[in-house]
Amino acid sequence: MSAQHFLDTLSRHGLDEFYPNFSTEGITQLESFIELSVQDYANYGIKSADDKRKFVALAQTLKKEGIRPASNEKSPLPQKRSSSVARLNAFTPPEKQARRLTLGGENLTRSPIKTPPSRRLSFIPKSGSPRKILSPAKHSPISHKSPSKVKTPPRIARTAIQIQQALKSVSFSPTKDKLLQHESSSDDEEELKKTVAAPILDTYGIPTASSRSGNYSKTNGNVNKSQASIATSGSSDLNQRIRVCVRKRPLSRREVAAGEKDITPVAGSRSINVNAPKVKLDLTRFTEQHSFTFDEVFDSSITNAQIYQRTAKPLVQYIFTGGKATCFAYGQTGSGKTYTMLDQGRGLYVQAAQDIFAMLAREEYAHLSAWVGFYEIYQGHLYDLLNDRKRLIPRDDGNNNVVISGLKEFAIADVDRLFKVFDHGSQARTTGKTGANNNSSRSHAVLQILLKPKKNSSVIAGKLSFIDLAGSERGADRGDANTKTRMEGAEINKSLLALKECIRALDQDSRHTPFRGSKLTQVLRDSFIGNSRTCMIATISPNGSNSEHTLNTLRYADRVKELKGEQDGGGSFIEDDLQDDFQVMAEQTAGSTEATDGTSLEQDKTDAEEDQVLQADGQENIFDEDFPQEGTKNELLATPTSQRIQTQSMATPQRRQHYLRRLSSPTDQVLNDLASTTNADSSTKPSWPYSHRSPPLPSERPNNDQMLDFVKLHRAQIREITECSKKETKLLATFSLGLSSTQHYAEDEAAANNEKILEEFEQYLGDLDELLQRKVACAEALRDKMRQLLGDDVL
Numbered sequence: 001m002s003a004q005h006f007l008d009t010l011s012r013h014g015l016d017e018f019y020p021n022f023s024t025e026g027i028t029q030l031e032s033f034i035e036l037s038v039q040d041y042a043n044y045g046i047k048s049a050d051d052k053r054k055f056v057a058l059a060q061t062l063k064k065e066g067i068r069p070a071s072n073e074k075s076p077l078p079q080k081r082s083s084s085v086a087r088l089n090a091f092t093p094p095e096k097q098a099r100r101l102t103l104g105g106e107n108l109t110r111s112p113i114k115t116p117p118s119r120r121l122s123f124i125p126k127s128g129s130p131r132k133i134l135s136p137a138k139h140s141p142i143s144h145k146s147p148s149k150v151k152t153p154p155r156i157a158r159t160a161i162q163i164q165q166a167l168k169s170v171s172f173s174p175t176k177d178k179l180l181q182h183e184s185s186s187d188d189e190e191e192l193k194k195t196v197a198a199p200i201l202d203t204y205g206i207p208t209a210s211s212r213s214g215n216y217s218k219t220n221g222n223v224n225k226s227q228a229s230i231a232t233s234g235s236s237d238l239n240q241r242i243r244v245c246v247r248k249r250p251l252s253r254r255e256v257a258a259g260e261k262d263i264t265p266v267a268g269s270r271s272i273n274v275n276a277p278k279v280k281l282d283l284t285r286f287t288e289q290h291s292f293t294f295d296e297v298f299d300s301s302i303t304n305a306q307i308y309q310r311t312a313k314p315l316v317q318y319i320f321t322g323g324k325a326t327c328f329a330y331g332q333t334g335s336g337k338t339y340t341m342l343d344q345g346r347g348l349y350v351q352a353a354q355d356i357f358a359m360l361a362r363e364e365y366a367h368l369s370a371w372v373g374f375y376e377i378y379q380g381h382l383y384d385l386l387n388d389r390k391r392l393i394p395r396d397d398g399n400n401n402v403v404i405s406g407l408k409e410f411a412i413a414d415v416d417r418l419f420k421v422f423d424h425g426s427q428a429r430t431t432g433k434t435g436a437n438n439n440s441s442r443s444h445a446v447l448q449i450l451l452k453p454k455k456n457s458s459v460i461a462g463k464l465s466f467i468d469l470a471g472s473e474r475g476a477d478r479g480d481a482n483t484k485t486r487m488e489g490a491e492i493n494k495s496l497l498a499l500k501e502c503i504r505a506l507d508q509d510s511r512h513t514p515f516r517g518s519k520l521t522q523v524l525r526d527s528f529i530g531n532s533r534t535c536m537i538a539t540i541s542p543n544g545s546n547s548e549h550t551l552n553t554l555r556y557a558d559r560v561k562e563l564k565g566e567q568d569g570g571g572s573f574i575e576d577d578l579q580d581d582f583q584v585m586a587e588q589t590a591g592s593t594e595a596t597d598g599t600s601l602e603q604d605k606t607d608a609e610e611d612q613v614l615q616a617d618g619q620e621n622i623f624d625e626d627f628p629q630e631g632t633k634n635e636l637l638a639t640p641t642s643q644r645i646q647t648q649s650m651a652t653p654q655r656r657q658h659y660l661r662r663l664s665s666p667t668d669q670v671l672n673d674l675a676s677t678t679n680a681d682s683s684t685k686p687s688w689p690y691s692h693r694s695p696p697l698p699s700e701r702p703n704n705d706q707m708l709d710f711v712k713l714h715r716a717q718i719r720e721i722t723e724c725s726k727k728e729t730k731l732l733a734t735f736s737l738g739l740s741s742t743q744h745y746a747e748d749e750a751a752a753n754n755e756k757i758l759e760e761f762e763q764y765l766g767d768l769d770e771l772l773q774r775k776v777a778c779a780e781a782l783r784d785k786m787r788q789l790l791g792d793d794v795l
């Protein structure tokens with residue numbers, strides 16, 4: 001009986017998730033399996049009574065079917081495993097177990113699990129059957145047609161499926177494959193002998209492809225030719241909710257001059273392999289081969305125009321149906337993110353804009369106009385690239401829409417105008433020189449193209465965002481020399497880590513997704529939930545010295561690919577909101593103690609330090625130019641709230657007065673309104689108490705959905721305001737602590753300290769100002785909505 005048969009049997013009984021546990025211990029055949037006693041099961045991660053029952057039943061059935069225990073001389077089954085191994089299987093996620101299990105000869109020897117060689121070999125089928133390719137449909141992450149019904153198999157099961165695929169397809173013989181050539185050492189016999197190739201591994205380290213020695217060219221790359229024959233050529237659905245593509249850039253001149261080779265052969269239109277050069281401890285070189293499949297893989301010869309057709313174009317069409325779409329590039333520095341997304345003239349945004357304007361020229365969309373906003377996330381803060389790098393604040397409008405308070409948006413009529421606006425913004429973007437890229441983006445840049453009705457520019461009828469993320473690698477790897485660059489790198493990585501956490505949470509259907517972990521994730525939130533489409537383009541460098549980064553990028557992309565389609569906002573987020581409400585209440589109760597807690601004060605300090613307003617570069621004023629025409633005919637409403645904050649300015653005393661009056665006693669206001677309405681016509685009972693005017697027609701009254709929307713918005717704003725209040729309390733506590741400690745200084749020390757405390761005071765006021773602005777923005781958002789519901793003249 002073969003390992004395949006064992007796995008098939010487990011699958012038939014719904015127990016295939018345990019296969020990695022068995023095979024790790026060398027149990028790959030039914031004959032070995034039936035030797036196990038019930039007590040042994042726990043060692044293989046079979047913990048629940050139900051699972052145990054199933055296994056007992058399975059063993060009995062097998063025995064009845066005539067399966068006999070393996071012969072005694074063969075019985076290398078460990079009677080007792082070391083506790084570390086038991087722990088491994090009990091608590092290690094299956095994909096990790098699988099990874100440990102299948103990292104090829106090299107990694108197995110390093111693994112703490114000492115598996116007898118014969119057992120390891122039993123994992124490999126004898127014959128070299130042709131490799132079967134996962135069908136696109138099976139492998140594609142989410143079908144847009146019925147996302148809620150499509151269930152991605154849980155990782156554990158998926159891993160088993162992958163193993164199954166591997167078992168069906170793997171035709172290598174480790175003994176035969178021991179000596180394979182390394183592409184860079186073809187002329188050197190000695191080197192050749194020292195160089196070995198491990199089987200091809202997928203993301204999780206599972207062998208995936210035929211790696212018989214015959215499939216490897218003696219002189220050249222290991223998998224290129226063999227993989228070409230197994231290429232997955234079918235194209236994937238362009239309209240998936242989350243689409244993940246990979247783009248490989250060509251070798252640069254510098255890399256060619258340094259004798260670097262392309263180690264990332266593309267196999268067909270959906271698969272890519274990475275032949276990562278490795279060195280063993282004894283300095284023997286070998287190649288670790290990985291195989292990945294995505295929705296689409298673009299080889300280095302593919303142009304931006306071709307990529308556009310397969311990535312951003314479907315998103316353009318989607319936003320004309322009223323949706324939100326995001327296209328973002330992720331990858332290490334110098335891998336081509338900016339070139340792909342925001343290259344002036346060739347970037348995807350240019351082609352998208354051309355198509356958008358072509359669509360707007362159609363009669364059916366004549367009522368819409370296009371707007372553009374451009375900002376960056378640098379060191380944890382948002383800066384408006386079209387408005388003198390003004391600090392911006394992201395917030396949630398209560399409908400799972402991310403709104404950037406204060407963002408200046410410009411109406412654009414054609415691509416030329418967009419170029420000009422973009423050009424201006426690009427110059428304001430933070431770039432720098434890193435070890436890997438002379439013109440490296442040190443921030444995440446977000447270019448938004450919005451569709452708005454011409455008659456009401458406060459409504460967003462479609463939104464397409466292009467996000468050029470900052471490089472994903474560690475500062476040390478970039479060869480960053482100075483502290484500033486390293487700090488930038490740290491912040492970039494913090495945000496990308498937060499993004500990863502969110503992706504992981506979504507992937508695991510976690511109850512709570514930590515979108516608030518960073519500004520980047522706050523901004524990207526609506527790309528992953530609700531009525532949205534997202535296309536991620538993972539950019540990779542092809543050369544050997546970047547292989548680790550390339551693998552990291554591809555693994556990251558693979559995670560995104562597996563996001564489930566059920567994350568559609570809706571119910572679960574309402575529940576989240578409620579949960580948050582309770583949390584807020586609990587926190588409010590505990591609020592006072594928190595402020596005096598030493599740990600949180602320490603955190604406050606860090607927060608305050610992090611929040612230092614960065615020196616804005618002296619930018620020329622965009623409004624000096626003859627585009628876009630600012631403020632003409634009130635067309636420049638950014639987000640409804642933000643623009644008003646800017647133009648009407650809370651700073652005017654009247655407005656502040658008005659605002660405070662409203663905030664302080666809404667009930668009085670309402671009662672007065674009510675009284676005046678009642679007095680005006682005592683014979684008519686006021687059916688519309690908030691109104692100064694005659695009651696609206698029934699058709700104008702808010703319906704249930706609108707009221708529900710309002711409640712959601714209100715809840716979101718309360719959350720935001722509460723968060724601000726908490727920060728305010730911390731801010732206050734930190735500052736007052738510092739202030740009171742000055743009283744204990746001797747006179748001479750006090751003078752020196754005064755300077756410091758003054759600085760801190762300014763900082764404190766600056767931070768407070770920002771928090772107050774955020775609160776005001778919340779109140780304004782609510783009022784905007786109220787106006788929308790009740791009419792402008794009501795409030």
Ligand SMILES: Nc1ncnc2c1ncn2[C@@H]1O[C@H](COP(=O)(O)OP(=O)(O)OP(=O)(O)O)[C@@H](O)[C@H]1O
Binds near residue numbers: 338437472
């Ligand atoms: N597909 C490609 N074809 C030709 N040249 C490319 C391609 N992709 C990138 N390049 C070149 O490689 C260099 C680095 O690209 P780019 O600046 O886009 O990298 P990046 O990933 O945005 O880096 P960073 O994160 O540091 O900003 C540029 O000179 C760019 O012109």
